[in-house]
Amino acid sequence: MADPDLARRLGLDYPIVQAPIGSATSPALAAAVSNAGGLGSLALSWRRPDESVAVMAETRRLTSRPFAVNVVLAWPQDVQVSLALDAGAGIVWTFWGDPRPYVRTVHDGGAILMHSVGSVREARSAAAGGVDVLVAQGVEAGGHVRGVDPLRVLLAQILEQVPGVPVVAAGGLADEDDVAAVIAAGASGACLGTRFLCAREANVAPIYQQQIVAAGPGTTVLTRLFNKGWPDAPHRVLRNSTVRAWETAGCPPDGQRPGEYDRVATGSDGRPVERYSDTIPTPDLQGDLEALALYAGEGAARIDRVEAAADLVRRLARPFGRPRASTGETTPGDR
Ligand SMILES: Cc1cc2nc3c(=O)[nH]c(=O)nc-3n(C[C@H](O)[C@H](O)[C@H](O)COP(=O)(O)O)c2cc1C
Incomplete structure (x- = not known):
């Protein structure tokens, strides 16, 4: 109640x-x-x-x-x-x-x-x-x-x-x-x-907010893809370039995913962020931030x-x- x-x-x-x-x-x-x-x-x-x-x-x-x-x-x-x-x-x-x-x-x-x-x-x-x-x-x-x-x-x-x-x-x-x-x-x-x-x-990079504002219906996906740092935990993200490339490749398993070991972004302290990491685009990161985990709920379509x-x-x-x-x-x- x-x-x-x-x-x-x-x-x-x-x-x-x-x-x-x-x-x-x-x-x-x-x-x-x-x-x-x-x-x-x-x-x-x-x-x-x-x-x-x-x-x-x-x-x-x-x-x-x-x-x-x-x-x-x-x-x-x-x-x-x-x-x-x-x-x-x-x-x-x-x-x-x-x-x-x-x-x-x-x-x-x-x-x-x-x-x-x-x-x-x-x-x-x-x-x-x-x-x-x-x-x-x-x-x-x-x-x-x-x-x-x-x-x-x-x-x-x-x-x-x-x-x-x-x-x-x-x-x-x-x-x-x-x-x-x-x-x-x-x-x-x-x-x-x-x-x-x-x-x-x-505390997010502007591109993350822009991607949410631009998201239309059906653009989120429930996946286990961004599992470096937090394995075996389903999460909902925007279908971004990393998700699309993995889907286009036929959804291969870990270790064989497109760009598996790419450094996608770098922290202001020099810390590398690999593709498929659980890290979100925060303002201290430089690189291809759109390719990181863009966690978002289904309500994104209405933001x-x-x-x-x-x-x-x-x-x-x-x-x-x-x-x-x-x-x-x-x-x-x-x-
Ligand atoms: C970017 C992001 C990070 C999150 N991190 C946490 C967290 O650290 N701890 C937690 O309890 N929930 C976390 N959540 C889940 C939220 O607590 C909450 O369940 C979720 O945002 C609600 O759905 P909505 O995003 O559609 O409003 C996170 C959600 C998002 C979008």
């Missing part, structure tokens, strides 16, 4: 959630979303511990409002989780693994634990283990995709079969009508990733602009009306 109070419990004006979009997250993005009344997030999985400490401090400097700190459990994350709690993170958000070993630590640290799931089985296990908020990720989602069910189906199943835990909906959401639809379907919040990749504050995160949150929040000054409450019907 939907929890209409989730936003209030998390300290938000609106149940609009910026997904942790890997290295594209930035203090500027998370703070802009949180300052606009939504929930911003930082992804720590690919940052060194000193970088994690620095980005959390910078985000805290830019906003006094809550933001979430995310880790992917495909790797051990004890260090990052304890750094997050030491930094006073109020919301820890996990994905891709078993969150139960982290429940006690997160609660003892005074924080709430959110966990993204791709199936009812995962949702049930997380809820029984003490996770506070579930994020139902539909197969339409950009980035790494945990399950196989469309959001509509997964959300309905989790709401029915895993009662008592608020569920935020994610995957393919692009505009305020999508937000209104998932809330009407019983979600306690709406989570958007690809849409926030097109916020000005996102038509790059804009300030605050403007985006304001538009997505229209279904909830205007917040009343200082209370964070909203005026229903005020659109």
